[in-house]
Amino acid sequence: MSSQADIDLVVFDILGTLVDEPGGLHNSIRELAPTLGTDQADDLVDLWQGHVADQQRRMLDGRRPYVDSDVVDREAAELVASKCGVTDPVAIGRLATAERRLDPWPDTVESLERLAQYFPLVGLSNASRATLTRLNAHAGLRWHYVLSAEDAQSYKPAPDVYRLAVEVADVGAPERILMVAAHAWDLRGAQSLGLGTAYVQRPVADAPLATDSFDHHAASLAELVSAILDR
Incomplete structure (x- = not known):
């Protein structure tokens, strides 16, 4: 399990992971x-x-x-x-x-605010730029940067979409970027580029398979944040 010292930047899926x-x-x-x-x-x-x-x-x-x-x-x-x-x-x-x-899950806004005190936060979504602009305002999501798959003219889980986050992070080692999602397929796509992975359970999502191996597995976003910051 990665700790705060192992992470330079946190990337979040948005649809389903942060909003219902x-x-x-x-x-x-x-x-x-x-x-x-x-x-x-x-x-x-x-x-x-x-x-x-x-x-x-x-x-x-x-x-x-x-x-x-x-x-x-x-x-x-x-x-x-x-x-x-x-x-x-x-x-x-x-x-x-x-x-x-779309409304945020109950623990989303507070968890992002807490995490933003320690790491740059980047949203990475299949939603268009126009939709993300309005959704982020509606849901009150705290970001340092937001990336749309539209920037890669593709959709997750295509590698080019995750590469957008790697380029923005400019950290040298992709494993120092933590990708957070409630969709196992999304995390598998991030793993293909070497990103760290954190699965967050939501009421409706794509659960991991027995063959999946992610760095974190949390029952909520609040639990994930505590696990990272309290280690």
């Missing part, structure tokens, strides 16, 4: 179609996230030219609206920007 992405999408879908039941809205969240994941894979595989997350989110919003029978362009446009209004 499924919960925020659920609320925005219920706003679009208030008569939906909870299970129906959850199914539409799955439809949204499945579309986004599929389109990102297509771009990574070279089966679709790169477009930023705002384009894909608009497509997802139109799919959901079609399922709900909603045709109002204003309502669909608001749904398309749902990821700009």
Whole structure:
């Protein structure tokens, strides 16, 4: 397990790790179609996230030219609206920007503030620059620098996206950068470039496999911060 002395910079995934992405999408879908039941809205969240994941894979595989997350989110919003029978362009446009209004997990803001007293903090997300600008303001996230996969014209887990953080850190040894995420697939991508890794458990995330070996495994972000700073 790495300690405070082993870390020069901490990089965070944002969607799902620091903010409640499924919960925020659920609320925005219920706003679009208030008569939906909870299970129906959850199914539409799955439809949204499945579309986004599929389109990102297509771009990574070279089966679709790169477009930023705002384009894909608009497509997802139109799919959901079609399922709900909603045709109002204003309502669909608001749904398309749902990821700009995601709320932080209860321990996110305080944990970032605490950690920021000791390390530079960098956000690294598949969300577009425009979405990150508004999301960070809405959720009150404390950063020293924010990177979007849009800067690499790609998506995590492509190596070029994590390389953005390595270049910004300028620490020489990638292992002195700690990548924090609630998605095991994201941490595997960071490991491919030699970054340190910290898995944070969230209610909805991609849990590690038995074959995964990350430097930290914490039940919450607050627990992770304490483990790093108190060692």
